[in-house]
Amino acid sequence: xxxxxxxxxxxxxxxxxxxxxxxxxxxxxxxxxxxxxxxxxxxxxxxxxxxxxxxxxxxxxxxxxxxxxxxxxxxxxxxxxxxxxxxxxxxxxxxxxxxxxxxxxxxxxxxxxxxxxxxxxxxxxxxxxxxxxxxxxxxxxxxxxxxxxxxxxxxxxxxxxxxxxxxxxxxxxxxxxxxxxxxxxxxxxxxxxxxxxxxxxxxxxxxxxxxxxxxxxxxxxxxxxxxxxxxxxxxxxxxxxxxxxxxxxxxxxxxxxxxxxxxxxxxxxxxxxxxxxxxxxxxxxxxxxxxxxxxxxxxxxxxxxxxxxxxxxxxxxxxxxxxxxxxxxxxxxxxxxxxxxxxxxxxxxxxxxxxxxxxxxxxxxxxxxxxxxxxxxxxxxxxxxxxxxxxxxxxxxxxxxxxxxxxxxxxxxxxxxxxxxxxxxxxxxxxxxxxxxxxxxxxxxxxxxxxxxxxxxxxxxxxxxxxxxxxxxxxxxxxxxxxxxxxxxxxxxxxxxxxxxxxxxxxxxxxxxxxxxxxxxxxxxxxxxxxxxxxxxxxxxxxxxxxxxxxxxxxxxxxxxxxxxxxxxxxxxxxxxxxxxxxxxxxxxxxxxxxxxxxxxxxxxxxxxxxxxxxxxxxxxxxxxxxxxxxxxxxxxxxxxxxxxxxxxxxxxxxxxxxxxxxxxxxxxxxxxxxxxxxxxxxxxxxxxxxxxxxxxxxxxxxxxxxxxxxxxxxxxxxxxxxxxxxxxxxxxxxxxxxxxxxxxxxxxxxxxxxxxxxxxxxxxxxxxxxxxxxxxxxxxxxxxxxxxxxxxxxxxxxxxxxxxxxxxxxxxxxxxxxxxxxxxxxxxxxxxxxxxxxxxxxxxxxxxxxxxxxxx
Numbered sequence: 001x002x003x004x005x006x007x008x009x010x011x012x013x014x015x016x017x018x019x020x021x022x023x024x025x026x027x028x029x030x031x032x033x034x035x036x037x038x039x040x041x042x043x044x045x046x047x048x049x050x051x052x053x054x055x056x057x058x059x060x061x062x063x064x065x066x067x068x069x070x071x072x073x074x075x076x077x078x079x080x081x082x083x084x085x086x087x088x089x090x091x092x093x094x095x096x097x098x099x100x101x102x103x104x105x106x107x108x109x110x111x112x113x114x115x116x117x118x119x120x121x122x123x124x125x126x127x128x129x130x131x132x133x134x135x136x137x138x139x140x141x142x143x144x145x146x147x148x149x150x151x152x153x154x155x156x157x158x159x160x161x162x163x164x165x166x167x168x169x170x171x172x173x174x175x176x177x178x179x180x181x182x183x184x185x186x187x188x189x190x191x192x193x194x195x196x197x198x199x200x201x202x203x204x205x206x207x208x209x210x211x212x213x214x215x216x217x218x219x220x221x222x223x224x225x226x227x228x229x230x231x232x233x234x235x236x237x238x239x240x241x242x243x244x245x246x247x248x249x250x251x252x253x254x255x256x257x258x259x260x261x262x263x264x265x266x267x268x269x270x271x272x273x274x275x276x277x278x279x280x281x282x283x284x285x286x287x288x289x290x291x292x293x294x295x296x297x298x299x300x301x302x303x304x305x306x307x308x309x310x311x312x313x314x315x316x317x318x319x320x321x322x323x324x325x326x327x328x329x330x331x332x333x334x335x336x337x338x339x340x341x342x343x344x345x346x347x348x349x350x351x352x353x354x355x356x357x358x359x360x361x362x363x364x365x366x367x368x369x370x371x372x373x374x375x376x377x378x379x380x381x382x383x384x385x386x387x388x389x390x391x392x393x394x395x396x397x398x399x400x401x402x403x404x405x406x407x408x409x410x411x412x413x414x415x416x417x418x419x420x421x422x423x424x425x426x427x428x429x430x431x432x433x434x435x436x437x438x439x440x441x442x443x444x445x446x447x448x449x450x451x452x453x454x455x456x457x458x459x460x461x462x463x464x465x466x467x468x469x470x471x472x473x474x475x476x477x478x479x480x481x482x483x484x485x486x487x488x489x490x491x492x493x494x495x496x497x498x499x500x501x502x503x504x505x506x507x508x509x510x511x512x513x514x515x516x517x518x519x520x521x522x523x524x525x526x527x528x529x530x531x532x533x534x535x536x537x538x539x540x541x542x543x544x545x546x547x548x549x550x551x552x553x554x555x556x557x558x559x560x561x562x563x564x565x566x567x568x569x570x571x572x573x574x575x576x577x578x579x580x581x582x583x584x585x586x587x588x589x590x591x592x593x594x595x596x597x598x599x600x601x602x603x604x605x606x607x608x609x610x611x612x613x614x615x616x617x618x619x620x621x622x623x624x625x626x627x628x629x630x631x632x633x634x635x636x637x638x639x640x641x642x643x644x645x646x647x648x649x650x651x652x653x654x655x656x657x658x659x660x661x662x663x664x665x666x667x668x669x670x671x672x673x674x675x676x677x678x679x680x681x682x683x684x685x686x687x688x689x690x691x692x693x694x695x696x697x698x699x700x701x702x703x704x705x706x707x708x709x710x711x712x713x714x715x716x717x718x719x720x721x722x723x724x725x726x727x728x729x730x731x732x733x734x735x736x737x738x739x740x741x742x743x744x745x746x747x748x749x750x751x752x753x754x755x756x757x758x759x760x761x762x763x764x765x766x767x768x769x770x771x772x773x774x775x776x777x778x779x780x781x782x783x784x785x786x787x788x789x790x791x792x793x794x795x796x797x798x799x800x801x802x803x804x805x806x807x808x809x810x811x812x813x814x815x816x817x818x819x820x821x822x823x824x825x826x827x828x829x830x831x832x833x834x835x836x837x838x839x840x841x842x843x844x845x846x847x848x849x850x851x852x853x854x855x856x857x
Contacts, residue, residue: 012205012300024167025148030176030246032239035064035139036071038108041173045135047106049077051099053119054110056081058141062183065110068139077104083111083118092118096125099134107136109171112184112192113144113280120152120169127168138171141184142192143249144280145199147174174250178243186236190338191281193229193245195269197222197331198284200252201292202263204308205301215304217254223311224248226334233338265291285340290383292328296321296607297584325609332382381411384578384604388543390418391445395481395541395574396425396435397567399685399722400708402701403559404434405545405580406610413437420445424481424539426474426566426722427451427761428458433613439467448539450474451761459759465510465517471759473501474684475726475767476536478569482723483538485572485601492526492533494730494770498803501766502534505799544574547608548597549702551581552588555602556595561702561719564596565685568721571597578604596721612701615708620693641782641812644830647672647857648810649738649780653679657735660684660768663707665780666738680714682734684764686725689717706764726767732774739765741779741806743796746823746844748772748806750779751798762801769802776807783811783841790843792816792824814838815855816846823847828855 027044029037042050050072052065059065059081069076080095099107099122109119116138123134138147151165181189200218203209209218225248232241253262268291269283278286295301299320306323309316312330316323385408398404412418423444429436438444439457446468452458462469472480473495483491500506504522511517524535546567549560557579559567571577579602646665650672653659660682661667670679681690683705690705691712699710713719728734743751750769753762769777784790792809804820815828824846829838831854839846 012207012209012304024170025172025174027173028176028250029173030178030243032177032179032243034175035068035177035180038068038137038139038175039072039075041137041175042072042075042106042108045106045137045172047104047135048075049102049104050075050106050108050137051077051102051104052079052081052108052110053083053095053115053122054079054081055083055112055115058111058183064141064180064183068108068110078102083115092121092125096122100126100129105134107134108139109136109147110139110141112140112142112188113146113195116140116144116146116171117152119171120146121164123169124152124164124166127166133168135172136169137173137175139175139177139180140246140249141181142188142281143196143245144192145196145249145253147171148250148253176243176246176250178239178241178246181242181246182237182239186233187339188279188281189236189242190229190233191279191285191340193225193232193249193281194288194331194335194338194340195281195284196245196249196252197225197334198265198269198288199262200225201288201305201308201327201331202265203253204304205295206263214254215307217251219307219311221248221252221254222308225252226312226330229334230337263291264294282340285335289328289332289335292331293325293607296324296328297586325607329609381407381580381606381609382414384408384606385411385415385418388412388415388418388576391420392542393422393424393540395539395544395566395570396423397544397546397565397570398434399426399562399565400704401434401613401615402561402685402704402708403547403563403565403567404429405547405578405608406434407580407606407608408545408578409434409437410610412443413441416441419443422446422448424448424477424541424570426477427453428455430455430615431457442466446470448472448477449761450477451763452759453761462759463510463514465512468509468518470508470520471501471506471762473762473766474722474764475730475770477539478566478721478723478726480536480539481541481566481569481573483536484540485569488538490535490537492528492535494531494533495767496523497525497532497534497770499766499800501762539573541570541574542576544570544577546571546577546579546597548579548581550583550585550590551579551602551605552585552590552599553605554587555579555599555605556587556590557581557597557599557602558590558594559596559719561700561713562683562686562704563702564719564721566722568597569723572601576604577602578606580606580608582608614699614701614710615704616710617699618693618709619699620695644812644855644857645780645782645810648815648828648855649778651856652736652738652776652778652808652810653677654735655679658682658688658733660729660734660737662737662739662765662768664740666740666778667705667707669738669780682725682728683711684722684725684729684767686720686722687711687713687717688720688728689714691717726764729764729767729775730770732771734768734775736776736778737768738778738780739768741781741791741809742785743791743793743798744779744781744806744809744818745793745796746818746846748777748804748818748820749796750777750801750806751796752801754799756798765801769805772802772805772807777802777805778808778810779806780810783813783838788841790841793843794845813841817849825849826852828853830855 054065080098083091107119109116119136127133140147150167150170151163152169200221203218228241228245265287268287269280272278272283302320302324305327306320308327309323314326421444427449444467448470450472461467476495496502502523504520506520507516508520509518526533548557550558584607646668650669655677657679659679682688683690691714694710694712705711741752806818809816813830813833817825817827826846826848
């Protein structure tokens with residue numbers, strides 16, 4: 001029977017327009033001992049004999065049924081006690097036959113949702129055969145709330161959940177006895193309490209739920225369920241608390257007439273329960289919190305869910321979407337407090353795309369439903385990790401604090417059962433932040449990274465033999481991920497040829513005494529067109545954690561600013577890509593040309609719940625103030641040396657050049673460009689057209705340079721992924737790469753990434769110097785080290801960054817041209833510095849240009 005719709009509001013917001021249709025319930029009694037008054041209730045309904053419908057467990061393992069039969073006396077006309085979980089159709093057919101023969105004129109259902117629904121189905125069958133409605137009385141022993149509705153769900157032989165519906169199926173009387181509820185196992189009692197909560201929450205955005213009384217009753221029910229379910233767990237023998245929960249349960253689905261399901265969580269519950277034999281209370285434990293997270297992006301539904309926040313003791317953020325996530329998290333926390341598991345795998349539901357598709361299809365009844373793909377992909381963080389396994393290879397996007405999937409990282413941090421990951425990422429965050437937390441929790445067995453940086457925990461664990469480390473050039477990591485994504489098993493790169501990365505002289509693991517346990521393997525090399533290359537094998541991830549600005553419900557993603565970095569290549573690589581999105585939108589809201597990561601690569605999407613952080617906040621200064629700051633002020637010898645090097649380095653940058661500047665003095669050079677000279681700065685984390693530092697209030701966590709400092713974009717700038725950035729670098733599209741150095745030899749060998757006993761990492765330097773015939777490599781450094789030892793040598797003693805790659809050396813004393821065959825030529829000297837002094841402080845031999853001149857700084 002369908003209901004008339006002429007008064008229906010058509011909106012989930014019924015605050016100003018709606019309709020309430022009262023159900024035909026005649027009597028509700030509650031309190032200890034009320035189940036012994038059933039004979040009076042039967043008489044009040046005009047009946048003479050009652051037939052009991054119940055389950056085997058309640059009948060055989062408790063005195064409840066026997067005591068009720070005794071209290072009924074001559075009114076008792078028979079009992080059917082074989083109703084199984086989810087109300088199997090064969091049980092209902094058998095019970096219908098017995099009821100028809102009994103001569104009874106009232107049905108009494110005693111137990112949980114299955115007996116109550118079965119009694120309704122029996123009444124429906126009898127009406128179909130005789131045209132007569134048999135009234136029923138519900139005596140619940142759980143909090144599943146089947147006693148308030150006109151719907152009766154049962155399970156077919158094919159294990160599909162189907163339903164019948166009619167207003168006359170609503171029980172005419174409901175009896176809540178807290179004493180008989182004490183026989184209900186605590187786990188069943190509290191899980192059905194979550195089922196009751198499921199009803200109350202989903203009615204808040206049900207299109208037929210009126211403001212008065214339904215939604216107001218639901219809000220009170222939610223408050224009481226959050227209050228008394230933990231108390232009932234703590235005091236399982238308190239009948240009064242159980243009675244209070246019965247009343248909350250009644251209010252959660254305060255009788256009103258509606259057809260169809262309550263909502264998405266219920267639909268998922270039916271799809272899980274009948275197929276996998278999971279009790280409905282447990283299905284709500286599994287489905288409710290993720291469904292509420294899912295609803296957060298629907299503004300109309302989120303507005304109604306957000307009303308729950310003060311009723312569960314939380315504070316509103318003022319944003320409906322955020323408040324909806326607060327409600328979802330509170331539900332998940334309540335479920336865990338009650339001791340229930342929250343993942344499908346805990347109940348032996350098979351994993352895999354095919355199974356997820358089947359569940360979604362059963363829940364929505366059609367693959368054509370608009371939410372079919374959405375339901376498969378939009379999940380909560382812990383649900384997204386439900387089938388994650390230890391010993392997996394995990395690709396984690398991000399650069400500095402930009403584009404880091406912290407919600408997913410934190411969710412793994414809280415899973416102490418997950419260990420021994422091989423993690424592929426540019427670095428490992430900072431102590432206590434990002435991936436640094438996985439170091440603290442000992443969840444990483446091996447890192448494949450380009451940089452340790454200032455993470456002392458990372459460095460200590462590596463040097464103490466607590467984890468493996470494959471130090472890999474930054475561009476090579478990006479390309480290895482991109483190759484794996486494209487199905488390319490290996491490739492050749494010029495980066496790292498002639499270095500310890502290629503020769504296999506980098507320790508992968510140390511012993512606890514500091515000796516080397518495992519060395520890296522030497523890499524295959526090959527020559528193409530007269531140039532040597534290193535073969536690198538692709539990386540294949542089991543999981544990829546990716547941060548995006550927007551994701552739609554098909555999994556299509558969009559990055560903003562420099563958020564892409566490693567995320568795109570990693571997101572296209574893994575078997576299981578899980579996207580963490582700042583915003584989840586409907587499909588079609590991201591223009592096709594603005595989609596950077598296509599949904600075909602994405603398996604799951606979660607809403608980001610972590611605030612964005614900035615590692616190094618640097619603000620704009622006016623030009624003169626900036627110059628003063630860059631030169632470190634004062635008149636010390638060190639600052640004078642720095643000033644000389646930076647000003648001279650700026651002269652290497654010509655109008656219109658594409659330039660990549662390393663951290664430190666190179667990055668300071670643009671401040672000293674002559675008026676009218678404009679260069680286009682490239683940053684290896686995916687920026688072409690990088691501007692200066694932002695003004696206060698204009699800083700953007702998604703816009704940082706290679707030094708993790710806040711920056712801006714110039715007009716006409718472009719952003720892209722790290723794999724594309726290093727592609728343009730290795731291909732020689734950059735005119736000048738300017739870097740610092742520890743040592744340079746006479747033929748242009750460069751060492752700038754490792755000192756003996758210290759490990760900072762390679763970063764992008766090996767890629768930046770990989771094509772010196774097309775990209776001019778300019779080195780800025782002091783002429784000698786702190787002890788006065790030369791840094792321009794016959795042969796570098798530190799590990800090399802690149803062979804024969806340097807074109808120009810600028811120091812505080814001199815400027816050298818570097819020829820890969822003929823060696824060094826002195827072009828300029830600093831004011832007051834003689835050739836003899838330069839020779840005394842330079843180990844490598846050099847010739848002196850016929851046009852030797854003084855530095856003009």
